[in-house]
Structures are given as C-alpha cells and as structure tokens.
Amino acid sequence: MTTAVEEIVELNNEVEESLQTHVEVQIKKDVMQNIIKRVERSKEKKGVVPIKQGIYLHFGEDQITARALNNDYSTQVIVKKTKDNYTFLEGASGGAVFMDPKLSSMVNSMPRKNIKLSIHASNAVISAGRTSFELKTLDSLEFPQFMDNIEGPEVKLHSDVLKRMYVKTTFAASTLETRPALTGVQHKVKDKRFSLAATDSYRLATITQELDEEVEEINTVIPAPALSEIQKQLDDSVSQVSIRFSKSSVAYSFDNGTTIISRVIDSPYPDISKLIPDQFTTEIQFRVDEIRELVKRAMLVDQENSVQLLVKAEALQARFISRESEKAGFVEDISPTEGEGKDVKLGLNIRYLLDTLNHHSPNSLIKMQFVSNSRPIIIRLVDGDQDNLDLVLPVKLAGNDNPEDVVIEDFRGDIQIKIEDGE
Template sequence: MKFTIDPHVINEGLQKVSKVVSAKVTIPILQGILLDVSNEEIVLTGSDGTETVQYCIPVDGEAVDVVEPGKIVITKQTVEILKKAKKVIHFTTNELSLNVKFARSDFDLNCLDGEEYPKFPVIDLRNPNITLKGEEFSDFVRKTAFAASTSETRPILTGILLNVEDGKSTLVCTDSHRLARISQTCDSDEKFKIVIPAKSLNNAQKVFNMENDVKLYGTETQILLKCGNILFLSRLLEGNYPDTARLIPTEHKSKMTINRKELLDGLEILKELSNSIESTTSGVVKMHINGVCSLSSYQDQRGKGKNDIEYSSYEGEEDFTISFSVKYALEALKSMEAAEVDFLFSGDMRPFLIAPTSTEQVLDELQLILPVRTY
C-alpha cells in the first residue's frame, strides 16, 4: 500500500469514523480504523461492533494520489499522530508496519491486518426504502430520540419505531412514562416497521453533514443510512414494539394554549427545587390552572417556589391541577419550535398531550406525558 493525501482530507474522515470507535470494545481490532485503499477511493471504517461508519474519499490524483492499493488497520495512536500533520502525508506499508512521513517527521508504526477487520455487509445502494432531506432526518431524531429508555430492562424501549405505511412515515418513541410521535407523508409506497436504537440515530446525526439527503436501506436485522460520502450501519432491535396507538387519547376535556418559551423558562427556574436532593433524578412540578397557569414545586427541606405564567387561552374547567416530571416537560417543549403550544388534558390522572398550536390539519408532531400521582 502506498499513497499520499492532504492532511485535512484524511483527518476529516478519521474524525467522523472515530465517533463510534470505543476504547471499551473488547475486540482489539475494533479499537483501530480500517483504511481500504483502491485506485478509485480510500474508504475509512470505524466500528464498535453494533454501529459502523464508513467514510469514502475519492482518489483525484491531487489531494489524494494512490500508487499501490492495500488494506490496513491503523491504531488510535496513529490517528492521533496524523491529526498533528500540517503537510502532505506519505503512507507506505511493509507487511504490518506503516511508514508515515510528513514535513520533517518520520514514523514507523505497527498496524493490524486489514483482512481481519469485520466485513461490511453488501447492500444494494440503488433503491433506498426512504429518502429524507438532511434537515428532516435531523428533526426526526431530535424530536423523538430523547424519549427513549436508557435502561436495558426492556431493550425494545431503547429504540425508535419507524413505521412506513400508506405513503406516510411515522416515528414513535416511548420509555413507558412519556411518548414522542411525529409523522410525515413520504414518497414511498413501501410498507415496513423497524425499531432502530435511539443511540444509533443520535450518533448518525452527529456524523452526517445535513446538507445532503439521508437515504435509508432496511434489511432483516440491520439498517444502513447513507448521507453524502458517509455510510452508517446499525443493528435493529428485535421484538415487538408496544402498541402505542391506544395510549394516545383521542379526546380531551380541557385545552390550554400557552407561550412555549415562557413556560420553558418557568420550568427551568423551578427545576432546582424540584429535583431530588440526593440524586440527579428529575423532580415533579404542580401545574394549577385558574385564570393563570401557576407552576409550583412541592415543599421540601430546601424550601418551595412558585412561578405564574399567563396563558393565551384556556377551554375547560377552571381550578384544574396536574403534577408531572419537570424533565419530561422540559424535553418535550425543547423539541418543538412553535411560539405557542397546546396542552390537551383528559383529567388529572390521565396522560396529557403537548403539541404545537395549529389551526389547520391533523397534528403531525405530539408529545405525551403521564402525570405523577402526588397524594
């Protein structure tokens, strides 16, 4: 293997694929990065065994020039050394020793055999199951992934359900205490249902350049996302995702429309007192609606607090009180952009919905939160 490359070009790729590489992985070869060099392209691969990122650099004879193809796994130290290069880097291998030269530096670095690196599955990239704009993909992830469970007690709840049916794609994510759902029409006539780890979608979002479209290819056990010159492969979660449709109330008894930002600020101010003293777990606030939306913390040994917010409108019985997790409410409100949001209540012990205020059409974005029993 012998090639030269501009340091910025290879370092951008190494930085992207390194995002999924973990020092905690027990398979030593996965702690390195695969360089697969052909006369057409240099493909960098990083993986932690469940998620794999590939970054493709075309050979242009200028910034990248290949003399002799080859395949080798470079170590973390080699990646760190390359980061410091400011001039053209010359790579030459001799068996499992890699010679790296740039400016007045000269390194002989031990590497691992590229043939030993796990093979990337062969997936036909011509027909994606769905294609999304980069920004849409980013929104989809940002508006749902936070609601996934972080506990492995029910592994299926660490994922996001993607359901494509009747020209509509819907993402649902729940940890059984709250739920996020968004849906959008899509130009696909396919019908499928997969559960993707929320962590993988978050990582993919960090790696992708959102100016490009994101193409999605599903297989039985894996999902491949393609965005520009980057491929992201993740396993799927197995098992049945809970039937969430029947959890979401279709009717409501009362409805409050309120400024989203003011409500967020009010909750942030109360957060300190609501959070439990001993741990960092989230606390509970009480919302009392009676001419004004009054948020308050429960009295504890540190004291108590209250914050009043004017709502824009309220339909339903006055003097209504409901208690819920500050963290859930903050995350739900932060996932939205609307200036105003609707709270739809069905009773003080029934799940309530938060959705951007909209006078038109069916909601395509909603957050559900279960109240907390506080007697």
C-alpha cells in the same frame, strides 16, 4: 539438504513479504481529518474483539475507504480520488486497521497541510515536516466485512427532514435493556406516511412525514444509538438520504459517500395508539421560550423530581410549584395565551418536560392537553400535524387527589405581560 531447506524458508519469507501491505501516500490533512471524524464515533468502546475498537483505512487506486463498527451499527466512508486529495508515493494500494485511540488527535496536531502516511506490515508512520508518530496496526484483511448489500423497501428523504424527525424522537427512547424494544425507535410506513415513535414507558414522542412516493409497508425498530450517530452525520455535506429496510438490518446511504448499517431490534414494539387520549377536558397554550425558561428556573431548586402544576384555563392562569425541602422552594405564575376547559392540578416530571420543550423551536406556540390528574399530558404544536406529539405521564403528588379544588391566590403571571406592554 540444508540448502534446500534454506531455499524453502527464503521462498516462504518472500511470499509472506509480498503479501504484507507496503504503501506510502501523501494526503491532505483536512481530508484525513474529515475521514476520521466520520468513522471514529462508530468504534466499539469496549469488547472482546480488539479489532472492532480500531479504524479501518484502505487507500485504493480510485478511492479511500474507512470503516468502524460496534454492536449496534457500522459506518463506511468512501472518498473518491482526485488530483489533489491524495497521491501514492510508494505502492499502488493497501491499508491497515489503526488501533490507537489518539489517532484523531495526532492528525489534528500535524503542523502542515499535507501528511505522509506509510504502512508496512503491522507498522505505520504518520509524518509532516519534522513531526512523526509511529503506530502499531492490525491486518486490514482481518477487519469484519461491510455488508451493505441490503435489499428491501426504500425511503428517500431530504437530510434536514430526517434529522428533524430523529431529533424530535430519539431522546424519548429508553436506556434500560430490560425492555429491548424501548431502547429503539419504531419506524413505520403506511399509506405514504413515514412515522417514528419512541418511548421509555414514562413519555412518548411521535412524528410523521408525508412521502413523495408509494413505499411497501414497514414496521421495524432501530436502536437509538445508531440514530444518534446518523443525526451527527447529517451535516451540510449531506442533502439526500436513502434508507433501505430488511428484516435484520437497515442501510442509510448519504450522498456524500457515507453509509451506515444498523441492526434491527428483534422485539415487538408496544401499541402506542392505546396511550394517546382522543378527547380532552382542558387545553392551554404557551410560547415555547417562555415556559422553557420557567422550567429551567424551577430546576435550580429540584433537577430530578417533580413540579406541581395548577391550571385555571378559563382565567388564563397557570402556576408551577417546586419544593425540594423546607430550605428551598420555587413558585412562578404564567399566563397561557389561550385556555379552555376544567381546572387542573397534577404533578409533572420536570426533566421530562424540559426535554420535550428543548426539541421545539423557541418561537413556536404549543398546546398542552389534559384529561385528568392521572392521565397522560399531550403536547402538540398549535399549527402542526396532530400526529406529531409528545406525551408525558403525570406524577402522583400529595394534595393532588382533588383536582377540582384548584385555587391560585395572588396570581402574578400578568406582571410580565404589563411590563412588556409598557404599563
């Protein structure tokens, strides 16, 4: 009887041993570095499911698969096997979930171009030469599945175009969960025009791109954190991106083997068209680099609050005034390159203004359009698509109640112009 029990136990142990991962590979250090770099930002930082804080790595006969995920999005990287990038030393395939947050640092510190990675059950060893790290891992079979079988309308864009669109909008999304829709960026497709919009209710950024092909109408909201990660992934190794939309998720497929799946925010986005004025009483134009440097100087006095802007458009005069306290103040004049319309006196959130300017090329020419001291200010490129704009709400400041009474005494904005002209 005892012998029979022992045989059963031994058989169970053999079965369990056979089911455990046992694989050893030699992989180029730069290949391993690139894989980890592309997935590690997608790990869950905190949470109740520990395995979501790890990196899934699987070495197959034909490819390496790496994955990481969080509550907003998941990332998968596939690297096809070549004769040079990795070889099996033992076993034929296998993987694990690496939980150590210092995995990237360990790989980066390896002294040789090739790394040996051994995985046996819940243990792993990364070694090169006389250096080795021992790690505890989790079973790769326990890692959540990567659901990339998304069906729906598809938008195809060059990576540079998509990155530019996200750079120019995601910064304006809200970070407050009180209004979930505003923590994302609205994506719309209609009449071969792909439009993005982001707002935190104090500012707005929109951009539109013409598509080469007809696409079914789309109106969905994607979390800004997912789009920030996509921006980082769009480097020189990516040329084309395919975006597939469904009701609950969106799949971004890059031509370098990376796929990102993002959830969709199930909350209606506000009608932003009601926020954008269609007529203006004043318009002034500036070079981005000139006004941006001015705003940076103003922030040395007050980084968080507001500046007062005085404009005499017809005289090509503008003055920025910042007063943090009786001990510190800032005044600088600047001459718009062009101007027309009524005088303006209003307050602006200085950080919001700088955020907007930072997302334009330094040599660009922008126009600031005004309606009144209580209506939104619109910022557009002079020669750009008029649907591509930034909107900033004015700030109520004492002394701005009578915008008609604008006086700019001892204007000094023309001093720099004379210096540059050699006078």
